Amino acid sequence: KSWHASGVTLEIQLVPFGSNQKLLISRDISQMEKLETMRRDFIANVSHELRTPLTVVGGFLETLIDMEGAVPESTRTYFAMMQEQTGRMRRLIEDLLTLSQLENSLASPQESEIELDTLMNMLLHEGISLSHGKHDITIESIEPGLYLKGTAEELHSAFSNLVSNAVRYTPEHGKIQLKLYTRGTEVLFSVQDTGIGIGVEHIDRLTERFYRVDRSRSRETGGTGLGLSIVKHILTRHQGRLVITSEIGKGSTFTAAFPQSRLVRRPTEANTH
């Protein structure tokens, strides 16, 4: 537990001591918190400041590439490579900004009820478009008329991160299945792939910022190394958790699990008849 008062934050812990006693440990973490806030603000400011010049550079590069005769054919590929790299930097900055916005605000803004059928179909089409038809992508949903209470933009971003990872880490002709189901007290959205898989020693660390099993593969496929930490933050804000199971060479399943208290059932044409 932590305790705040007049600019001071104390972390309080009660630990067993001896056979029937308890020890109260109190630690002043105000300085640590202050440094953490400074770090977050710094990242947010740097990302914000980098965004504008990068947009300008990207814009001029695009104009040069499109301008007939402006760039000799022999150097055109270099310009295209520069443009690709500015794109990568832009994605990185966008992800850093998203992450710092998530870290800086405690609660999810503007919660509404998100229709899960529509969301699943949207994710399916995004997956197909990312995969360029190279994977077999399917959806399986328990019933129509299900809604999840949450922030639409955030949940969409978390789920599409999982879909895009499945596409990026699954070789051609692999299978990807998006599933929505309930189990016990939870409602679950899972993305299962028959991709490269992940060694068990990496699983606990995947949601750390910039943690990547294979740096070059992540870079090749346009990764920033921030996707899963964004996913984890979003799920936590929705009282959800991320469960990862995987086997090298066989594939992975990433499951977002939310308490059923977030689920709303509404009658639809299909389930009232």
Ligand code: ADP
């Ligand atoms: P990245 O942008 O590198 O993909 P993420 O945070 O989304 O960053 O994922 C972190 C790492 O987790 C990836 O670099 C990759 O090694 C691993 N990973 C994520 N999703 C999958 C998947 N579906 N199959 C195999 N490995 C995955």
